[in-house]
Amino acid sequence: MAASTDEAKENADSLFNEIQRKVTEAFDIFDHESNKTVDEREIGTIVRSLGCCPTEGELQDMLHEIEEEENTGYIRFERFLPLMTKVLMERRYKPVPEDIMLKAFQVLDAESKGYLTKEELEKYMTEEGEPFTQDELEEMLSSAIDPDKGTILYKDYVSELTVEEQ
CATH class of the missing domain: 1.10.238.10 (EF-hand)
Structure with missing residues (x-):
């Protein structure tokens, strides 16, 4: 029994790491200044490139969750990564069949x-x-x-x- 529990944890860790790698790669494409920030107008494109299809309202909710208290127009990677990892792990905003x-x-x-x-x-x-x-x-x-x-x-x-x- 312990072996299968260890294997399940390894699979979950592997999935988590793979998701974080994909999110990082997608974010980096739009990080034109290589300063771990992207223009907030690019977030929808990044999210959709990761296979998620939120409505504009859902996208705005995501932005409100990760934007700075004093809106700069940019989203920092350190705020985007945890949210997007959670979204992908929970398989939210899947496309319509x-x-x-x-x-x-x-x-x-x-x-x-x-x-x-x-x-x-x-x-x-x-x-x-x-x-x-x-x-x-x-x-x-x-x-x-x-x-x-x-x-x-x-x-x-x-x-x-x-x-x-x-």
Whole structure:
């Protein structure tokens, strides 16, 4: 019994160390001054590069948790690492599975056409839920619209959006 307990602890330590290594590598990419700080506007990109998909509200909550008392506009590595390690260990903010995303598009496609028009998607993405900014919308549409048909063939698009579990 003791051997399996030791093995489980070794596996947990190994996972913890691997997560901390990945967080450090991701942070360092955006630490342009090599001073263990990044612009707070980069945190969303760093978090998403680590396979997490928080909403903008959840991202703001994370920022509030790690920003300095006197907001400098920068986030220090020593504050980011423990939070991000905990987020990854708890497997928070996991991406939505492909089948769930497909069902969401099917709900929007009330006529079961198998596609949405650009206008339909623009309306849903700017007027419902957590609205997209114009830049976010343009970025989404640039990859979502089928150039031949001028519509969003959502079954194909969902495949592009999904992230494989690591």
